Amino acid sequence: MLEQTFILTPEQAQQMERTYRVVRRSVDARQRQLRVQLSLLCDPHGQLVPLDAPIPLYEKPVFKDVHADQKGEVVIVGAGPAGLFAALRLLQEGYKPILFERGKAVSERKVDIARLCRNEGLNPESNYCFGEGGAGTFSDGKLFSRSKKRGDMQRVMEWFHYFGASDTVLYETHAHIGSDRLPQIIRRIREAICERGGEVHFSTPMDLALWNEWKRAQRPVILAIGHSAHDTYRMLHAEQVTMSAKGTAMGVRVEHPQELIDRLMYHLQHASLQEVERVTQLVGHAAYSLVTQVKTADGAATRGVYSFCMCPGGHILPAGSQADGCVVNGMSNSLRNSPYANSGIVVALQPEDYAPFRKEGVLAGVAYQEALEHLAFQHGRMPSVAPAQRLTDFVDGRSSKTLPACSYLPGIVPSRLDEWLPVTIGKSLQQGFRDFGRKYVGYLTREAVIVGVESRSSSPVRIERDRETWQSLSHPWLYPVGEGAGYAGGITSSALDGIRAAEAIIQANR
Ligand SMILES: Cc1cc2nc3c(=O)[nH]c(=O)nc-3n(C[C@H](O)[C@H](O)[C@H](O)COP(=O)(O)OP(=O)(O)OC[C@H]3O[C@@H](n4cnc5c(N)ncnc54)[C@H](O)[C@@H]3O)c2cc1C
Incomplete structure (x- = not known):
């Protein structure tokens, strides 16, 4: 599909947005006169495509049912954007994701967060950092990334849209979901994983016992713990997982x-x-x-x-x-x-x-x-x-x-x-x-x-991995991903990192 780009006043832009299919939109406030840059979809004859044209916004993702038939199990530690998107990508290829999350499901987590905001104390296992959806659930939900790979980013936006985000995430340069909408989207992602045969275990931290079990099995484990699990960092360090200090x-x-x-x-x-x-x-x-x-x-x-x-x-x-x-x-x-x-x-x-x-x-x-x-x-x-x-x-x-x-x-x-x-x-x-x-x-x-x-803008630690295989340098069955591993910053890049780790595992099993 082709597109045409216009630089418009906010009023003109609003009119066009209500009439035609938008591909990209950004507000430019650098000059005294505010301008909106709008790219609109057009057909092969150069005609702008109306908003209600029967053209799908994107190809809907298909997540396989792995109840009966699966290519293998993959353990994922942490149900933040990196862990959840890794699980979705694995499902697409017929792998069964098994997620272990130290915190609670969104609905229970809300209760702990309400107490915290009433100044009634913090639950160290259920708060703004820990629980279903990770730090992403009650985040601002700005979906920007410095990644230059537009196609990959678009896939993250499409999946967020598929699970309930508004159309604007598909075209806004500075897309935003909002803290009131994210929890339902995260819940739907988890429901999709479980309905298709994946597993999500809440209030189940990766402890030394689980770690040792996985170490013995040597099957792939995606480590998507975010950057706030200091106890887990310490455990991994004691287990001699290769890490380095970072800025x-x-x-x-x-x-x-x-x-x-x-x-x-x-x-x-x-x-x-x-x-x-x-x-x-x-x-x-x-x-x-x-x-x-x-x-x-x-x-x-x-x-x-x-x-x-x-x-x-x-x-x-x-x-x-x-x-x-x-x-x-x-x-x-x-x-x-x-x-x-x-x-x-x-x-x-x-x-x-x-x-x-x-x-x-x-x-x-x-x-x-x-x-x-x-x-x-x-x-x-x-x-x-x-x-x-x-x-x-x-x-x-x-x-x-x-x-x-x-x-x-x-x-x-x-x-x-x-x-x-x-x-x-x-x-x-x-x-x-x-x-x-x-x-x-x-x-x-x-x-x-x-x-x-x-103090938690990004991780001060990197869990080192191989550039080609995504495996930990010290523990080849471990795939460190997302913000906690020091390879991503923010929802979109963490989700993308999770997807790519899943692809590395899929690739290794071909
Ligand atoms: C208030 C707030 C607002 C934010 N706003 C934005 C924003 O607008 N846009 C943006 O891009 N980013 C935002 N961020 C950052 C964003 O949320 C993170 O970058 C993103 O969630 C990182 O994803 P992740 O999956 O790598 O880690 P996380 O989301 O941190 O998820 C890690 C998960 O692992 C679990 N875990 C940790 N240790 C263990 C263990 N031992 N066993 C089992 N589970 C474990 C945790 O409970 C957690 O659920 C915000 C963050 C916060 C806190």
């Missing part, structure tokens, strides 16, 4: 009133509130992506400071998995309709930065992460109230006597993050925020608050 990024989450961000990003500083609302109804609330380089403490080099997982119209949430740590992250619902805009602002760290924890060897980054999370916990209030500071007070090195309203449900308490964050992170963030404030005048405001700490 990551840590910092804080910043929250502004969404209206302020809409005005800044859409060049509407002096517009009436009605005009801001009109524009956001057409193109959605504004997001941002900020990056700068700041000098290191000794002035000898530079270090990246950047925004991470920006959530327009969203909420900050407690995203830790250990009772003595305070970790924050962000999400938004499909309508992105909260009055707040939050984003992680993180500082790039390299393995050299973990030096104070070098006795932990390759797990030094994990120890650094835990120490930072514990520090935030000590400066917050038990069990999940998070330490916070007005953005301007943080940058100027002052205490905040009061805090602005914040979306973080367990609550925030004033704290001197400028004083207790490690210098590497604190000073870099101060410089970074100053740079962002120069670029977007109004971004540095008393109305913004920073909440600590955003």
Whole structure:
């Protein structure tokens, strides 16, 4: 099929979208005049294809029934995007996936998360990181990836759509599902796996007993544990699974009133509130992506400071998995309709930065992460109230006597993050925020608050695997995948990584 691309005003774009089949859509807010780039499907004669044309959106995936007939069993540890998409790919080829997940099914997990948000304590096995769908289930559900392989990414979008995501995931450049829609989609994926003969075992962590059983059997095991299972990392390290330390990024989450961000990003500083609302109804609330380089403490080099997982119209949430740590992250619902805009602002760290924890060897980054999370916990209030500071007070090195309203449900308490964050992170963030404030005048405001700490942007460890076979370098029956293995970051790339590991296993059995 062919396509034609148009650069349109938001009003024109809305009209076209209601009439014709869209292939790709992106909003360009770089110029004063907002523009929407729209690619529309056309037939071989160059005619635009109407929205209701009887042409399938894509070829529906077929997942085989493996109750009676199967090519073999594959164990998968972890039911996050990497594990679930690996299971689906295996089913397509007639393999039986057997998933082991330490957390609970979505419906039970919701109960634990509601308690956590009411500040009634964290269940270390059932929270925003652990349970059916992994960290992806109550995530923001932004489906972007830096992967250049459009075809592969499209397959992930099509499967999300097949299991219930809206049509927009098929064509939006910045596709978004939302935390309110993801749980049903994840549940449907699990139901599809089980209906066709796969197995999903909840509240069943891979422990030493299971590990030893699989080690004896030497049959393929896909390891899709995410980056929060520190106990599992330690177990794997003790079992001499080859790992290496890798860089990551840590910092804080910043929250502004969404209206302020809409005005800044859409060049509407002096517009009436009605005009801001009109524009956001057409193109959605504004997001941002900020990056700068700041000098290191000794002035000898530079270090990246950047925004991470920006959530327009969203909420900050407690995203830790250990009772003595305070970790924050962000999400938004499909309508992105909260009055707040939050984003992680993180500082790039390299393995050299973990030096104070070098006795932990390759797990030094994990120890650094835990120490930072514990520090935030000590400066917050038990069990999940998070330490916070007005953005301007943080940058100027002052205490905040009061805090602005914040979306973080367990609550925030004033704290001197400028004083207790490690210098590497604190000073870099101060410089970074100053740079962002120069670029977007109004971004540095008393109305913004920073909440600590955003420490789990990616894994500080890589579980090494062979580039060709995807097998662990030390344990050839093990296939480390997804974010926890250090090969992916985010839902789409983790799902893709899971698919590719499944394909490596299928290939090896041909
Ligand atoms: C609040 C929040 C918002 C986010 N928003 C976005 C977003 O908008 N877009 C985006 O792309 N990414 C987002 N992310 C990140 C995204 O969720 C992860 O990148 C993705 O889920 C990683 O997938 P994964 O399958 O590799 O690991 P995970 O999703 O972490 O899944 C790993 C699973 O393994 C299980 N597990 C761990 N150890 C064991 C064990 N020993 N035995 C059995 N099971 C085990 C865990 O319980 C978990 O369910 C967000 C994350 C959070 C927390």
